[in-house]
Amino acid sequence: MKASLFKKIHTKVIHLTKATCTLEATGVGYEEMAIVDGKAAQVVKIAGKQVTLQVFEGTEGIRTDAEVVFLGTAPTLKVSEELGGRFFDAYGDPIDGKYAPAGKAVETGGPALNPVRRKQPFDMIKTGIAGIDLNNTLVAGQKIPFFADSDQPYNAVIALVALRANADRIILGGIGLSNDDYLYFRSLFANTDRPEKIIGFINTTESPAVERLLIPDMALAAAEYFAIEKNEKVLVLLTDMTLYCDALSIVSNRMDQIPSKDSMPGSLYSDLAKIYEKSLQLPSGGSITIISVTTISEGDITHAIPDNTGYITEGQLFLRRDTEIGKVIIDPFRSLSRLKQLVIGKKTREDHPQVMNAAIRLYADAANAKTKLENGFDLSDYDKRTLAFAKQYAQKLLAIDVNIDITRMLDISWGLFRKHFQPEELGIREKYIEAYWEKATEPEGEDDVLTDENVMLADTSFKQRNKIAPKWQ
Structure with missing residues (x-):
């Protein structure tokens, strides 16, 4: 510059x-x-x-x-098709060793599009991850964060979402990335079928921390160009918004402003809303969907950053390690997509809402059964069946390494229902039972029904299993 x-x-x-x-x-x-x-x-x-x-x-x-x-202007970015497949720094300058793209210079950080020009979101974003598509369906034009502990593989997860999502353009805003994470994203995206649909704006740990404040605005300026002027479905990935907020705190403290909760600036809500409110759905079909990562400490969602984020966004997705299967899952209890009702059963199969609700209720019954087991109480036959169901449900559907379409997710759910329960135990409408129960087939894999012998084994090894932090697979 x-x-x-x-x-x-x-x-x-x-x-x-x-x-x-x-x-x-x-x-x-x-x-x-x-x-x-x-x-x-x-x-x-x-x-x-x-x-x-x-x-x-x-x-x-x-x-x-x-x-x-x-210089007489706010930060600007030159937007054109030449941005495709490229990586830039916080100022919009190339960091991939290639030429500087030409295009129309637009100011970043401007106001969000007038709501009068928007339309209610109506199109589903498919990710192939059942913890999202089945239980927390995403909608084009939505804004939603991943909440994850800092030791969880959140960058790998959003990379999976990016590669599987049915978006025309993917824009990565890397905030405080390590060099390893930057090279991981760059290598992964370069080897896709369409590397030109991916754009990256990157601030690494070697760059000044305050430059992180420019990254979201750069990413969203590019997103608005492709969504509004090119009528494309744009997916914006922002990671890690906690580091963005830390940069806000640095500037605020050095300007001698009185800090608010958790040493964050009093303007934190407005600063975050200015970013997230750029998500939109246009009548013409163009959209901006924002999926961010907010790292939290030991699951503490009362901290100012996740707390304010939750008030702005339309739900949240929690990552959790399931010690039973040794994999990372989308936690069905703490995750929520507030816009899923706009598409489930409409853009997806008619039985989707009923199957989703029944599966989560049975998974909750399994959690209650596990509590009984840990406290030395006897398990009923129903308890044992819910525990067996929960393990297979996590293995075959909740694990983030599962990649199947929504129809297959529903079929697997019906197969698990039929394997472990009777129709009257599901609480599903009779017309759906009649339509899908007889067609359901048991999912492939080992028989996980609990017996008295392995209930005792599970009880004695519970503490040992929970001391182990399995690697993500």
């Missing part, structure tokens, strides 16, 4: 912190970019004639007589 010729040069900095500098200037706009002693900066506060800039690389080495040049 270079300063343009014939711009006024300011040379009197009146205040410096580790991340910001303040000077007197007029005719300057909020979020306008500037160059401070050769370092990129952005206007974050205007109070009369005093303008405060956040310097992305930090203010180390900057003197009070440093040259400051305002």
Whole structure:
């Protein structure tokens, strides 16, 4: 990023912190970019004639007589078809060793599209993951985060979602990625059938932390171009939004703002809403769907970041390691897609809502049976059957490495129902029982029905199993 010729040069900095500098200037706009002693900066506060800039690389080495040049525009991105298959940094400059793409320059971070021009979401996004498609169906134009502990393979999961989703364009916003994760995404996407449909905006751990604040706006500026002007279904992946919020906190604290809950800035809700509200569905068919990752500490959703995120987004997807099967699953109890009712049973088979509800109820009964087992109570025949069902349900449907279509998911569910239960135990409408019960076939695999002998084995080995953290498969 270079300063343009014939711009006024300011040379009197009146205040410096580790991340910001303040000077007197007029005719300057909020979020306008500037160059401070050769370092990129952005206007974050205007109070009369005093303008405060956040310097992305930090203010180390900057003197009070440093040259400051305002560029006259907010951050911009050149948008065109040439973005396809490319990777860029937080400023929109190429990091893949190729040429800088040409195109129309658009400002990033602008307002969301007027709701009058939008339409209620109506199209399902298929991922092939039953924990999503079957239980928490996603809809084009939705905004939803993954909540995951930092040691879980959340980047691998959203990569799977990206590769399986029926989207025209996938835009990755990598916020504070390790070099290994960046190279993983780049290698994975380069080897797809259509690498040109994937675009990446990347900030790594080696880049200044404050630059992370530019990544979501860059990704969404590209998304709006392809959704609004090209009428495409765009899937935006943002990982990790916790690191984005940490960068907000850094700037806020260094500007001596009074922190709010968990040392986050008081503007956290607005800062997050500005990003997530860019999701949309257009009448013409173009859409922007935002799937993000928010890492949490030991499942604590009361922290300010997941707490505010939950108020803005339309549900959440929880990752959890299932110690019974040794795999990561989409937790059916803590996950929710608030827009799934718009498509299940309409864009999917008619029995979808009933099958989904019955399966989760039986899975909950299995959780109750497991609690009884851990506390030394005898299990009924029904308890044993629910435990056997839950294990196979997790193996064949909830595990994130399962890749099947929604019709096959429903067929497998019916097969599990028929293997372990009687029709009257399901609570499913009779017309669906008549239509699908006799057609159901038992799923392939070992017989997991619990006997008295392996109930005792499960009881004695429970603590040992839960001390082991199995690797994701």
